[in-house]
Amino acid sequence: MRPDSVRGQSSVVGVVLLLGITIIGTGAIVTIGAQAFADTERTATISQAEHSLTQFDSKAAVVALGESHSQRVDLGSSGRGKFVSETDSGWMRVVHHNATGTGDNETIYNATLGSVSYRNEDVEVGYQGGGVWERRGNGSVMRSPPEFNYRGATLTLPVVRVTSDQQAAGRTTAIVTQANESRRLFPNETTDGNETWDDEGAPYGDNTTYANPVTSGNVTVTVQSRFYQGWAEFFRTRTTGDVTVDHGNEMATVELVTADTVGEFALADAMDENGVTARGQAPEHSLTDFNVTFVSDGGNDFNNHYTGFYAESGPHRFEYVVHVPQGNPSNLELRMFYRNTDTGAQHEWVKSSIPIDSRPIRLEERSGETHLIVNLTAGNATDGVNLTYKDTTPGETYYNWSGNASSQAEFNHTDEDGEDSTFETGNETTTYHLSRHYIALLGEEFTINARSSTGGSGNGAQLDLDASRGNLDYESRQGGTYITYLHITENEVEVELE
Numbered sequence: 001m002r003p004d005s006v007r008g009q010s011s012v013v014g015v016v017l018l019l020g021i022t023i024i025g026t027g028a029i030v031t032i033g034a035q036a037f038a039d040t041e042r043t044a045t046i047s048q049a050e051h052s053l054t055q056f057d058s059k060a061a062v063v064a065l066g067e068s069h070s071q072r073v074d075l076g077s078s079g080r081g082k083f084v085s086e087t088d089s090g091w092m093r094v095v096h097h098n099a100t101g102t103g104d105n106e107t108i109y110n111a112t113l114g115s116v117s118y119r120n121e122d123v124e125v126g127y128q129g130g131g132v133w134e135r136r137g138n139g140s141v142m143r144s145p146p147e148f149n150y151r152g153a154t155l156t157l158p159v160v161r162v163t164s165d166q167q168a169a170g171r172t173t174a175i176v177t178q179a180n181e182s183r184r185l186f187p188n189e190t191t192d193g194n195e196t197w198d199d200e201g202a203p204y205g206d207n208t209t210y211a212n213p214v215t216s217g218n219v220t221v222t223v224q225s226r227f228y229q230g231w232a233e234f235f236r237t238r239t240t241g242d243v244t245v246d247h248g249n250e251m252a253t254v255e256l257v258t259a260d261t262v263g264e265f266a267l268a269d270a271m272d273e274n275g276v277t278a279r280g281q282a283p284e285h286s287l288t289d290f291n292v293t294f295v296s297d298g299g300n301d302f303n304n305h306y307t308g309f310y311a312e313s314g315p316h317r318f319e320y321v322v323h324v325p326q327g328n329p330s331n332l333e334l335r336m337f338y339r340n341t342d343t344g345a346q347h348e349w350v351k352s353s354i355p356i357d358s359r360p361i362r363l364e365e366r367s368g369e370t371h372l373i374v375n376l377t378a379g380n381a382t383d384g385v386n387l388t389y390k391d392t393t394p395g396e397t398y399y400n401w402s403g404n405a406s407s408q409a410e411f412n413h414t415d416e417d418g419e420d421s422t423f424e425t426g427n428e429t430t431t432y433h434l435s436r437h438y439i440a441l442l443g444e445e446f447t448i449n450a451r452s453s454t455g456g457s458g459n460g461a462q463l464d465l466d467a468s469r470g471n472l473d474y475e476s477r478q479g480g481t482y483i484t485y486l487h488i489t490e491n492e493v494e495v496e497l498e
Contacts, residue, residue: 045079049118050125052076053132054144056116056174061130061147063176064160064491075172075497081120083174084167085495089115090128090225092159094488098217099204107200108210109185109488113225114162116174116495126227130160131234133227140230148221150239153477153484155219155256158182161492168497179492186210186488213484214258222253256483267294267468270309270450279445280482282475285416285436289473291375294452297464301370302363303327306396307452308374313442315342319399320435322361322374330356332363334374334385334431335392337401338409338438348405349387349434360385360431369464376435381417384430389423396453411437444477 052075059071075083090113099106117126124135130147133140149156163179188202188210197205204210223231228245232252235243241254262278270276281287294307308321316338323333332354338347356363360378364371378384389409394401409423417433439446450470452463476484 045077045081046118046120046123046125048076049078049081049083049120050132050134050143053116053118053125053127056176057127057130057132057144060127060160060176060493060495063178064130064147064182064493065158066178066182066491070175070177073174073176075118075174077171078118078169079120081118082167082169083116083118083172083497085114085116085162085164085174085497087114087163087165088112089117089126089162090223090227092129092224093222094157095220095222096204096214096217097220100206100208101216102206104197104205106197106204108202108219108486109159109490110200111159111161111490113159113223114164116162124226128162128225128227129223129231130158131230133225133230135226135230140227142230142234145234145238146231148234148238150241150256150483153482154487155483155485156487157221158489158491159185161490162495163492164494164496166495166497173498175496175498177494177496179494183490184488185490186486187212210486212486214486215263215484216258218255218257219483219486220253220255222251224249224251226250228252258483262472264469264471266465267292267450267463267470268465270448270470271452271465273449275311275447275449276472277445277447278472278474280476280484281440281442281444281446282477283440283444284413285440286475287377287436287439287473288475289471290377290435290439291373292450292470293468294372294374295464295467296370296372297462297467302372303454305372305452305454307372307450308397309448309450310398311439311442311446311448313446315340316438316441316443317341317399318438318442319397319401320376321395321397322372323395324363324372332356332361333395334361334387335395336387336431336434336438337394337397337399338441339399339401345406345409346401346403347389347409348392348401349389350392351385351387354385358385369467376431379430379432381430381433381436384432386428386430387434389427389429390425398449398451413437413440416440439474444482448472 056073059073062068063071092113094109096106096108113129115126115128117124122137126133132144134143147158147160190202191207195203195207202210228250232243232245235254239254241256244253265276302324304326305324306321310319318338320336333352336349354361360375362373391405411419411421413419
C-alpha cells in the first residue's frame with residue numbers, strides 16, 4: 001500500500017474518533033446538565049413549598065382559632081411533586097397519669113391530626129398540628145413550631161386537626177375553612193354519673209371535673225407521625241419535660257410533671273418503701289405545714305416507742321424522731337438530725353423534756369385510743385417548741401447518726417426566719433425554724449418516709465395505719481420542670497386544594 005493512501009485512511013479514522021468523542025461528551029454534558037437542572041428545579045420547588053406551607057400555617061391558625069372563617073393560600077407550583085391533604089395522617093394523645101392521686105390514668109384527648117403536605121420523591125414538607133415539618137428519607141426536622149406553648153407552669157395546647165382528603169398537582173391554591181367551632185377540652189366542668197377510667201375526655205374516671213390547677217401525677221403528650229423526629233426535636237428544645245422516642249412506631253412523647261404539694265396523706269403511704277413524694281417546692285423556706293397524728297391500735301400505747309420521718313435529696317439527709325419513754329412518762333423526747341454527705345457537716349438537736357400534754361407535740365386520749373400528735377410547724381421562728389443544738393444519743397433512727405455534731409450549724413437562707421444564722425452548742429431555736437430550714441435544703445422534689453419501732457423491752461404501740469394521717473404543705477414553685485395549668489382545645493379545619 002502506498003504511504004499517502006495510509007495517511008488518508010488515518011485521517012478519516014481520526015475524524016471519526018474525534019466526532020465520536022465529541023458526540024459522547026456532548027451527550028454526557030447534556031445528560032448531566034439536564035440532571036443538574038432537574039435537581040435545581042426540584043430543590044427550588046421544595047424550598048418554595050416549604051415557604052408556602054409556612055404561610056399556610058399562619059393562615060390556618062387564624063381560621064382554626066376562630067379569627068376568620070376562611071383563608072386562601074397560594075401554594076405555588078408542585079413541579080414534579082404533588083400537594084396532599086389527609087385526615088388520618090398521624091395522631092396526638094394527651095394522658096394525665098395518676099390523675100386524682102389514686103393511681104388511675106385519664107386519657108384527656110386522643111384523635112388524628114391530619115396534615116397538608118408537599119411530596120416530591122423522598123422529600124415531604126408537611127403542615128401538621130399547627131407546625132411545619134420536613135422529612136427526607138428516614139429523618140425529619142421542624143421548620144416552624146406547632147401550636148404548643150409551654151411557658152412557666154402552663155401548657156396551652158390548641159390542637160389543630162385537618163379533616164379533609166384531597167390532592168392536587170400543578171399550580172395549587174389551598175382554601176382553609178373552619179370545620180367546627182373550637183371545643184374546650186381542659187379545663188372542662190362536664191360530669192357524668194356513668195364515667196369510667198376507660199372513657200376518654202371529661203370528666204375523670206371518678207367523675208370529678210377537669211379543673212386547674214392540676215396537683216398530682218404527670219401529663220404526657222404523645223404524637224405519632226411521619227415527622228415524629230421533628231416533633232421530638234421540638235419537645236426537647238421548647239419544653240423542659242422528659243422526651244422519649246419510639247422509632248418502631250414513629251412516636252415522640254414528652255412527659256410534663258405536675259407540682260404536687262402533697263397536702264394530707266395516709267401514714268400507710270409514708271411507711272411504704274416508696275414513701276410520699278413531694279414535687280415543686282419553691283426555693284427558700286417554703287414549708288407551711290408538717291404535722292402527723294399517729295394513732296395507737298392497742299398494745300401499751302406508745303410505751304418506749306420511737307416514731308418519726310426521714311428524707312434524703314442530693315447530699316442532704318434529714319430525720320426527726322419522737323420517743324415516748326418507758327413506764328408512765330410525763331415528758332416526751334424529740335430529736336432532729338441533719339447531715340451534708342458532701343461536706344460531712346452534721347447537726348443534732350434535742351429536747352428531752354417536752355410535757356406530755358403540751359399542745360404542738362403531745363399524747364392525747366380519744367375514744368379509747370391514744371394519739372401521738374407531732375406538729376413541727378406550730379408557732380413561728382421565735383415562738384414554739386425549742387430544741388437545743390448539742391450532741392445527743394440517736395436512739396432508734398433510720399440513718400446512722402454516730403459521731404459528733406459539728407461545732408457550728410450555719411443557716412444561710414437570706415431574710416428567712418431570722419437567717420443568716422450560726423448556732424453553737426447550747427443555742428436554741430424552734431421546730432418551726434428547723435423543719436422549714438431542713439426541708440428547704442431537700443429542694444424542689446424529695447420523698448419522705450415514716451418509720452415506727454419499739455426500743456428495749458417496751459411492747460410499744462400497734463399503729464392504726466388507716467386512722468394515722470399527716471399533712472405536708474409548702475408553697476409551689478412556678479415554672480421549672482413542673483406543670484400546674486392545662487389549657488387544651490380542639491380546632492378543626494377543612495382544606496380544599498384547587
